[in-house]
Amino acid sequence: MNTLSYGLLSMLSQASFSGYDLMLKTQPFWPAKHSQIYPLLASLEREEYVRFEHVAQSERPDKKVYSLTDKGKQALREWLQQPAADPVTRDELMLKAYCLSYTDPDGASRLFAERLEYYRRKLRRHEATSCRFREEGDFPADGSAPPFDSPRFGSYVLLEKALRTARLNIEWTEWALALIANSR
């Protein structure tokens, strides 16, 4: 059982999902391709952490909808008792920053401007998710936090982090672009 396997179980604690859904849902915090997810789900099913049912769809391909077994729920409770491993970030732009003087201010601006667009897209997506959650009743409509007992408490805390991080990254990138522009 590796971290991603526990991550899949964790997503399934909120609702049942297909492998394709899980692949999309894990992207923000543990990106993985479908070619990694499907074999893991098959293994989790063999060892009875999850079960699935075939769901026929008329307009789309049929799917397998997975849900937690009691063994899966127990595994989650034990996993939560363990401290979380340190987060890992890998960012090519940060590596490029070390040799920024090998290009000119125009080249550097282009790199940071592309990253700024990436952060802005992220913020827009998180804001849309926040609205959707409030409209669909996952979060209270008044903007307050769901209670700790609610299965949405975790999503609320995560979304808040994602929003704050995106805004900070936008501010930092704009600050860096201004520094580069001032040097011209």
Added chain:
Amino acid sequence: MNTLSYGLLSMLSQASFSGYDLMLKTQPFWPAKHSQIYPLLASLEREEYVRFEHVAQSERPDKKVYSLTDKGKQALREWLQQPAADPVTRDELMLKAYCLSYTDPDGASRLFAERLEYYRRKLRRHEATSCRFREEGDFPADGSAPPFDSPRFGSYVLLEKALRTARLNIEWTEWALALIANSR
């Protein structure tokens, strides 16, 4: 040539380093073990992107000090023309947040309190680095930014991001801990 290989070249654009130094320097933005670094350096040397000289040390083991060749510098310039790949973050705590209701407020507080300590340690380290850079003359003593042409411009921009991010993460974790405490 993978991303980490370019990252090693990028670090070498600032100064010459041993494989051990490079392993330590890459941790913040592209963590890698020495067992991954050493073979990459050997391969970069075979293909003449870097060269090394043996440096005998009296009080420590001898080392190989690597530096960029002209071919390595050219490779860096071409790499900088390409847009940077999207950053990747993998964080077990975020996965655990999805099933937080499977534990109690005490268990959840413990998880977030451990992470808070991690972020505080990070901030202290970054602040120490910032002081060191200013004392050693890498950054201007008045707190202003090094000029764009300076090989330290990138480090300055990166350190600023690290400081802002660590502070935001501390604030977010404290906010989450307060939410959990209020539910008790």
Added chain:
DNA sequence: ATTCTTTATGTATCTATTTACATATAGCAA
């Protein structure tokens, strides 16, 4: 004295992850 940590370099093996190969249906755009 002994154990632990840091510096320093390397290889062998295993696991995790990505890329490519494969297939199928529906909708949309050129």
Added chain:
DNA sequence: TTGCTATATGTAAATAGATACATAAAGAAT
């Protein structure tokens, strides 16, 4: 009608990364 995207599931092969094995010497702590 041809190609592109999204949904949906899978396998094969390659690469990237982690763990374990190996060695060595100095200093600090116990």
